[in-house]
Amino acid sequence: MTFRHFTALGERIDRLNTAIGRAASWCALAIVLLGFAVVLLRYVLGAGSIWLQESILYAHAALFLLAAAWTLKEGGHVRVDVFYASAAPRTKAWIDLLGALFLLLPFTLAIAWFSLPYVERSWANLERSRETSGLPLVFLLKTLIPAFALLLALQGVAQIIRALALLSPLPAKRGKGREE
Amino acid sequence: MPLPELLAILMVVAVCGLLFAGYPVALTLGGVSLAFAALGHIAGAMDLGLLYALPQRIFGVMTNTVLLAIPLFIFMGVMLERSRIAEDLLETMGRLFGSLPGGLGISVVLVGVLLAAAKGVVGATVVTIALITLPTMLRHGYDKRLAAGTVAATATLAQILPPATVLVLLGDQLNNSFQAAQLAKGIFAPESVSVSDLFAGALVPGLTLVGLYLLFLVAVAILRPAAVPPIPPDPAAPRGLALAAQVAKAMLAPALLICVVLGSILIGLATPTEAAAVGAVGAILLAALRIEGAARWPALLCVAGFLALIALRVTMPQWFLVVLMLAVAGALSFAVHQVWRAGYLTPTVSKTTQMTSMIFAILIGATLFSLVFRGLGGDDMVHRALANLPGGAAGAILAVMLAMFLLGFVMDAFEIIFVVIPIVAPPLLAMPGVDPIWLGIMMAVNLQTSYMHPPLGPTLFFLRGVAPPEITTRHIYVGIIPFVLVQLFALVVLWFVPGLATWLPRMLYGGA
Numbered sequence: 001m002t003f004r005h006f007t008a009l010g011e012r013i014d015r016l017n018t019a020i021g022r023a024a025s026w027c028a029l030a031i032v033l034l035g036f037a038v039v040l041l042r043y044v045l046g047a048g049s050i051w052l053q054e055s056i057l058y059a060h061a062a063l064f065l066l067a068a069a070w071t072l073k074e075g076g077h078v079r080v081d082v083f084y085a086s087a088a089p090r091t092k093a094w095i096d097l098l099g100a101l102f103l104l105l106p107f108t109l110a111i112a113w114f115s116l117p118y119v120e121r122s123w124a125n126l127e128r129s130r131e132t133s134g135l136p137l138v139f140l141l142k143t144l145i146p147a148f149a150l151l152l153a154l155q156g157v158a159q160i161i162r163a164l165a166l167l168s169p170l171p172a173k174r175g176k177g178r179e180e
Numbered sequence: 181m182p183l184p185e186l187l188a189i190l191m192v193v194a195v196c197g198l199l200f201a202g203y204p205v206a207l208t209l210g211g212v213s214l215a216f217a218a219l220g221h222i223a224g225a226m227d228l229g230l231l232y233a234l235p236q237r238i239f240g241v242m243t244n245t246v247l248l249a250i251p252l253f254i255f256m257g258v259m260l261e262r263s264r265i266a267e268d269l270l271e272t273m274g275r276l277f278g279s280l281p282g283g284l285g286i287s288v289v290l291v292g293v294l295l296a297a298a299k300g301v302v303g304a305t306v307v308t309i310a311l312i313t314l315p316t317m318l319r320h321g322y323d324k325r326l327a328a329g330t331v332a333a334t335a336t337l338a339q340i341l342p343p344a345t346v347l348v349l350l351g352d353q354l355n356n357s358f359q360a361a362q363l364a365k366g367i368f369a370p371e372s373v374s375v376s377d378l379f380a381g382a383l384v385p386g387l388t389l390v391g392l393y394l395l396f397l398v399a400v401a402i403l404r405p406a407a408v409p410p411i412p413p414d415p416a417a418p419r420g421l422a423l424a425a426q427v428a429k430a431m432l433a434p435a436l437l438i439c440v441v442l443g444s445i446l447i448g449l450a451t452p453t454e455a456a457a458v459g460a461v462g463a464i465l466l467a468a469l470r471i472e473g474a475a476r477w478p479a480l481l482c483v484a485g486f487l488a489l490i491a492l493r494v495t496m497p498q499w500f501l502v503v504l505m506l507a508v509a510g511a512l513s514f515a516v517h518q519v520w521r522a523g524y525l526t527p528t529v530s531k532t533t534q535m536t537s538m539i540f541a542i543l544i545g546a547t548l549f550s551l552v553f554r555g556l557g558g559d560d561m562v563h564r565a566l567a568n569l570p571g572g573a574a575g576a577i578l579a580v581m582l583a584m585f586l587l588g589f590v591m592d593a594f595e596i597i598f599v600v601i602p603i604v605a606p607p608l609l610a611m612p613g614v615d616p617i618w619l620g621i622m623m624a625v626n627l628q629t630s631y632m633h634p635p636l637g638p639t640l641f642f643l644r645g646v647a648p649p650e651i652t653t654r655h656i657y658v659g660i661i662p663f664v665l666v667q668l669f670a671l672v673v674l675w676f677v678p679g680l681a682t683w684l685p686r687m688l689y690g691g692a
Contacts, residue, residue: 025534095203107545
């Protein structure tokens with residue numbers, strides 16, 4: 001494997017998370033429209049629909065969990081940028097490299113690790129909503145937790161690759177590292 | 181000091197220190213907490229198995245219906261911004277008041293209030309308001325310091341004017357703490373404090389602040405008119421009736437939208453989440469109405485149908501209501517399609533998603549932090565420390581306020597709410613005579629002040645980032661001082677007159 005394979009891997013991760021994030025972002029519209037539907041049903045017909053309300057929660061969870069990695073790629077997670085904003089590109093690359101290695105990866109992998117038994121239990125009996133008329137898909141909802149962690153971990157790998165590419169003394173093989 | 185508590189303190193120090201490196205806050209919080217959990221495990225100070233509670237906590241966040249209001253309010257704000265409703269608003273307001281000295285500044289505050297109410301996220305609000313208003317103010321010869329100060333202060337108001345995102349999160353966290361405090365006292369049918377309570381509680385203090393800002397601008401206009409010159413009237417601009425019509429057009433709809441959303445929450449008709457959904461749909465319709473060359477009937481039909489549904493829901497037969505609802509749904513789909521084709525929708529959902537994801541990532545990081553902090557016995561330590569402060573409840577609250585004020589320099593309001601409140605609020609709320617709504621509003625105003633306080637207030641950095649080059653850091657720092665003084669004054673008043681925060685919720689919802 002050469003360095004170019006690494007940068008290609010980074011770009012592939014970027015593309016994957018962008019696609020997932022863009023798709024998840026339409027959950028925002030779903031939340032708005034379904035939320036409006038709930039209001040109409042409740043105030044006009046006096047009817048409540050548990051599966052409708054649960055589907056809003058599902059959309060919301062999918063929105064913020066699946067899009068977290070894309071948000072990282074797009075630089076959407078807030079930083080305390082008192083120093084970071086004015087730092088040189090190399091300094092920023094070092095911060096991202098060390099941060100991804102020692103903060104992001106352990107954190108996300110720990111979430112994945114500690115949530116596995118939790119999700120496994122849910123899959124074992126294909127857990128459904130506690131409400132009889134609710135959605136029978138709680139095991140999928142819970143699966144979003146390790147999915148969130150693993151996608152974010154992947155994006156961390158991409159961040160590491162990009163930082164290394166920028167710090168690398170081999171200018172020719174730098175690839176198209178996108179800046180956040 | 182026992183080792184676990186030492187670790188708990190070191191963890192706080194490490195988080196604050198590492199945050200300055202500039203790695204994303206959510207991940208710094210989570211990563212550092214995990215490292216200290218591991219350290220604690222090795223040192224025998226806590227059991228790493230505690231972390232198996234983490235997925236359950238995250239799942240609690242995922243299924244929390246109160247927090248659903250967050251993406252909805254953000255969607256509404258971003259949609260209003262993307263469809264340039266805010267810019268129009270400022271332009272018309274400027275025409276209305278611009279011919280008076282200080283008039284433009286007053287318009288900035290008023291538009292900022294409307295915008296802030298729709299947005300509730302400080303960083304975004306500063307950027308929007310600064311980009312729209314600073315160039316205009318400078319072009320017309322406004323004092324640079326005053327212009328910068330007005331923008332920074334107005335935008336920071338976004339944090340406490342309902343329906344601010346911060347208030348939603350604050351309400352949710354305070355309620356958890358309030359219930360915990362009562363359970364600990366042996367009250368097994370605990371009272372609760374809702375997001376609506378906080379919205380109502382924030383209204384009077386928030387509007388008081390707006391009033392004080394305006395008073396300050398009027399005072400400047402009288403004492404130093406050269407700092408806030410009037411704008412020469414534009415001969416091409418409409419005046420008289422035409423101007424009135426334009427003002428009505430630009431202002432009425434967004435103002436009505438915000439009034440409907442806030443009003444329905446305040447009178448207890450709708451939950452914040454429901455009102456936010458209506459507000460987000462309203463923002464889509466407003467955007468659809470502004471698209472040039474697009475048909476107006478879908479949005480108008482949707483509004484008319486919605487109003488008819490609300491008005492006729494008791495008198496008309498059910499089949500009629502269902503047909504009308506289908507018509508509204510059809511018209512709304514059409515309007516959504518128009519907004520999508522005009523290019524407003526895709527950026528709005530993207531931005532909404534990223535901001536929501538950012539907030540909830542911090543919440544997840546903070547959840548791990550609280551878990552580890554509690555595992556290390558940090559909770560008990562804080563409880564003891566607060567209980568042993570001189571001055572009882574007042575002393576404890578003062579200490580917490582000071583700590584939050586200082587933390588405001590380092591962390592976003594979100595992080596402070598997620599990290600600090602679960603730790604300090606239960607003991608504070610267990611003390612006699614501490615009203616949860618008052619405490620929440622004090623915290624909100626306090627954080628808001630810290631946000632714009634030199635030299636580290638984050639608003640000032642946001643402003644620095646987007647301000648034109650002729651505005652120096654010095655201009656910003658000096659310009660913000662009068663507004664910070666107003667804030668501190670308001671905090672003192674709020675301390676001695678808790679009724680400012682508690683009167684309205686008590687009027688509206690009764691209770692203690």
